[in-house]
Amino acid sequence: xxxxxxxxxxxxxxxxxxxxxxxxxxxxxxxxxxxxxxxxxxxxxxxxxxxxxxxxxxxxxxxxxxxxxxxxxxxxxxxxxxxxxxxxxxxxxxxxxxxxxxxxxxxxxxxxxxxxxx
Amino acid sequence: xxxxxxxxxxxxxxxxxxxxxxxxxxxxxxxxxxxxxxxxxxxxxxxxxxxxxxxxxxxxxxxxxxxxxxxxxxxxxxxxxxxxxxxxxxxxxxxxxxxxxxxxxxxxxx
Numbered sequence: 692x693x694x695x696x697x698x699x700x701x702x703x704x705x706x707x708x709x710x711x712x713x714x715x716x717x718x719x720x721x722x723x724x725x726x727x728x729x730x731x732x733x734x735x736x737x738x739x740x741x742x743x744x745x746x747x748x749x750x751x752x753x754x755x756x757x758x759x760x761x762x763x764x765x766x767x768x769x770x771x772x773x774x775x776x777x778x779x780x781x782x783x784x785x786x787x788x789x790x791x792x793x794x795x796x797x798x799x800x801x802x803x804x805x806x807x808x809x
Numbered sequence: 810x811x812x813x814x815x816x817x818x819x820x821x822x823x824x825x826x827x828x829x830x831x832x833x834x835x836x837x838x839x840x841x842x843x844x845x846x847x848x849x850x851x852x853x854x855x856x857x858x859x860x861x862x863x864x865x866x867x868x869x870x871x872x873x874x875x876x877x878x879x880x881x882x883x884x885x886x887x888x889x890x891x892x893x894x895x896x897x898x899x900x901x902x903x904x905x906x907x908x909x910x911x912x913x914x915x916x917x918x919x
Contacts, residue, residue: 724907731817733911734853734896741905749906781852788841788900788907796841796900798907800852
């Protein structure tokens with residue numbers, strides 16, 4: 692299993708450009724999510740999906756779109772990049788969230804995408 | 810109020826020391842608890858789940874105190890390789906989101 696993969700690893704954009712961060716998992720996980728991580732802020736949830744065709748907003752969704760057409764893929768689209776979106780972006784997946792702590796709700800993370808917006 | 814709060818540290822401890830981190834959560838109906846480890850410029854990885862009765866994995870012990878709404882992580886006999894940021898993670902009873910603390914930085918000094 693490749694686990695959770697993300698592309699690209701690094702990206703530099705100019706203000707106003709759009710781009711898509713790719714995320715894929717091969718573990719047949721239902722739950723997928725996107726986080727951004729900024730110094731002193733921890734991981735903040737952008738969008739998440741509980742299954743194919745279902746997406747919802749997290750804590751900081753503005754400026755981002757997602758879609759979940761298949762179980763495996765969960766791309767994150769930046770509509771019009773702004774310097775405030777400079778961050779490290781992590782995609783994660785888990786089998787589910789339900790129930791008490793167990794291997795079913797362990798989250799697996801991709802290696803991250805380091806995005807700089809000039 | 811944040812869902813999950815942690816002391817950011819940093820904790821600088823000598824090799825062989827015992828160190829403990831606490832994390833508080835605000836939703837009393839939270840149902841799942843975890844400690845994740847994140848190395849510098851890497852993705853977070855699960856260190857251990859936290860069970861109601863407490864659990865141990867080698868030098869690591871996790872405890873849950875529902876009455877006071879905190880979880881703890883104890884690391885015994887610290888190794889240089891334990892240097893990392895430790896993230897507290899909670900899933901609430903609404904079950905749609907993982908909530909992360911901001912992390913506690915640990916440096917183990919030779």
